[in-house]
Amino acid sequence: MxxxxxxxxxxxxxxxxxxxxxxxxxxxxxxxxxxxxxxxxxxxxxxxxxxxxxxxxxxxxxxxxxxxxxxxxxxxxxxxxxxxxxxxxxxxxxxxxxxxxxxxxxxxxxxxxxxxxxxxxxxxxxxxxxxxxxxxxxxxxxxxxxxxxxxxxxxxxxxxxxxxxxxxxxxxxxxxxxxxxxxxxxxxxxxxxxxxxxxxxxxxxxxxxxxxxxxxxxxxxxxxxxxxxxxxxNADLTGLGLALCIIDCGADHAALTNEYASIPEEMSKVAAHFGKKVLREVQEEDLLADLAQVRKEAGDRAVLRALHFYADDRRAAEEADALDRKDKEAFLNLVKESGRSSWELLQNITPAAAITHQDMAVALAVAEKALNGKGACRVHGGGFAGTIQAFVPVEDVCEFKKTMETMLSEGCCHVLSIRxxxxxxx
Incomplete structure (x- = not known):
């Protein structure tokens, strides 16, 4: 000092x-x-x-x-x-x-x-x-x-x-x-x-x-x-011709503790069927072999969330390797797969029973439109509200930002860099 x-x-x-x-x-x-x-x-x-x-x-x-x-x-x-x-x-x-x-x-x-x-x-x-x-x-x-x-x-x-x-x-x-x-x-x-x-x-x-x-x-x-x-x-996004964008979907996630807590609770419930505390200690093959009984004990959403875990766990390692070898196509494909898995299996895009307001789902749909088949987008972080993430071709980032802010709200799209x-x- x-x-x-x-x-x-x-x-x-x-x-x-x-x-x-x-x-x-x-x-x-x-x-x-x-x-x-x-x-x-x-x-x-x-x-x-x-x-x-x-x-x-x-x-x-x-x-x-x-x-x-x-x-x-x-x-x-x-x-x-x-x-x-x-x-x-x-x-x-x-x-x-x-x-x-x-x-x-x-x-x-x-x-x-x-x-x-x-x-x-x-x-x-x-x-x-x-x-x-x-x-x-x-x-x-x-x-x-x-x-x-x-x-x-x-x-x-x-x-x-x-x-x-x-x-x-x-x-x-x-x-x-x-x-x-x-x-x-x-x-x-x-x-x-x-x-x-x-x-x-x-x-x-x-x-x-x-x-x-x-x-x-x-x-x-x-x-x-x-x-x-x-x-x-070595996450050289600029070298891959990509910009990292974080988009605020317009809903506050600060009061959604119970929604977030349900995810580890349900995943751990599946693990408990096999006498374990977390899914990393359970083989995916064992879950699939005893799927009917696990569905009865833990419920279908818990099973789907467990299946997401196994797939995204693998993808995390594959994405890291793709970035290290500067494989842009593989990286973007994995980002897309992760995004779909979060929406379909993990189910952390919209809070339970939310019908009128589905801000994150709308933001993802708008981002897909704005990307027009290039780049990739996904939920960012805990989900349910807050932000989504997009990897945008650098030559398109200004137009992407303009489109997102026109369709959602002014100032919602932030172009960031890795610190x-x-x-x-x-």
Missing amino acids: KKWNEVYQMVKNGDLDASLLKTGCENLKAARERAAYVMEGFKESFGATEDTMVALCSAPGRTEICGNHTDHQHGRVLAAAVNLDFLACVALNGTSVVHFQSEGWPMTSVDLADLEVKEEEKETTASLIRGVLAKLHKAGYPVAGFDMYVTSTVLPGSGLSSSAACEVLIGTTGNHLFCQDKFDAVEIAKIGQAAENEYFGKPCGLMDQTASSVGDAVAIDFKDPANPIVRSI PAGGLIL
């Missing part, structure tokens, strides 16, 4: 440009201005002086490329960090209270004197802060209060996993402030997942946190979730 004024001058003078480039910024001048803005916001919010010791930290959102709802069954995924992030300025405050000021939102305060789960905090930022720091404390590190001013381009409900980015931000910050940076990126991801499961109250796998924490594109195998195998992938770094202290 350095004095506020020293860091501010480093930002202004371009001395932090190398770190800012790791965030995937495409305009260094704008990135410097944003970092300076965050520091100014911190100073104003907390009455800091030019001698206050501070640090700048960043954690990215993520895009799931393949492996839709495979991670919580210890399957394989392909994901990447994106160039939208949480950017924060932080300083220790000498108390036991964390003050988290997210731009445009009320201050969140968490007293670390009590690190137990709070039912009244479920699904709030406070629960993530308490949860992550509780896990660091449990690992044997003394945690303390700090002041943090945050600005974010990863909007809640955007499908870019704002909760995971927040967890990685707090984890990366806590690791730096209290743990001498001893935790690696995967360990920070595990801490974030535990906080989300136990404190936030949302069942989730480890994909979102790993992609955000590690950075770049990664193929992750969760067969042993305590020690996931993480492989960096080279995960959570980092600048």
Whole structure:
């Protein structure tokens, strides 16, 4: 950590440009201005002086490329960090209270004197802060209060996993402030997942946190979730002539916890028929051989969701290999297959019983029209609402964006890039 004024001058003078480039910024001048803005916001919010010791930290959102709802069954995924992030300025405050000021939102305060789960905090930022720091404390590190001013381009409900980015931000910050940076990126991801499961109250796998924490594109195998195998992938989309677009379908997925929870619950119900906890421990052939009985015990939707798991688990590995060998046709075909499987088998496009509003289904139909047989599109992330993902030929991206925004809503289509770094202290 350095004095506020020293860091501010480093930002202004371009001395932090190398770190800012790791965030995937495409305009260094704008990135410097944003970092300076965050520091100014911190100073104003907390009455800091030019001698206050501070640090700048960043954690990215993520895009799931393949492996839709495979991670919580210890399957394989392909994901990447994106160039939208949480950017924060932080300083220790000498108390036991964390003050988290997210731009445009009320201050969140968490007293670390009590690190137990709070039912009244479920699904709030406070629960993530308490949860992550509780896990660091449990690992044997003394945690303390700090002041943090945050600005974010990863909007809640955007499908870019704002909760995971927040967890990685707090984890990366806590690791730096209290743990001498001893935790690696995967360990920070595990801490974030535990906080989300136990404190936030949302069942989730480890994909979102790993992609955000590690950075770049990664193929992750969760067969042993305590020690996931993480492989960096050369996802040169520009070299393949493709642009990554994330389209907001116009419905908020922030209040759909029960819909999301039903997927791991039903998949695990199928696994339980075979005396296992997750589908990765069950052979697909065994499921097919005993299909009639499993349908009776778990229900047809659970069986279909299990079949999706096996297919998308394979596809995640195949897509990673296709990107590594720069096989554009194979990659796009696999994206299309994954999208169809999510719609037909996983059934996470429309919430149960939703008839009047089927925003994600409409967005996918419109994207198919706009692509006109080129590129590929699919549900993005958890599903039911939020966003869809499209890989668009670079020469068509402007027209694609225009069509999507004309048919859905202005500003709904975001053209993103893959960020080279995960959570980092600048």
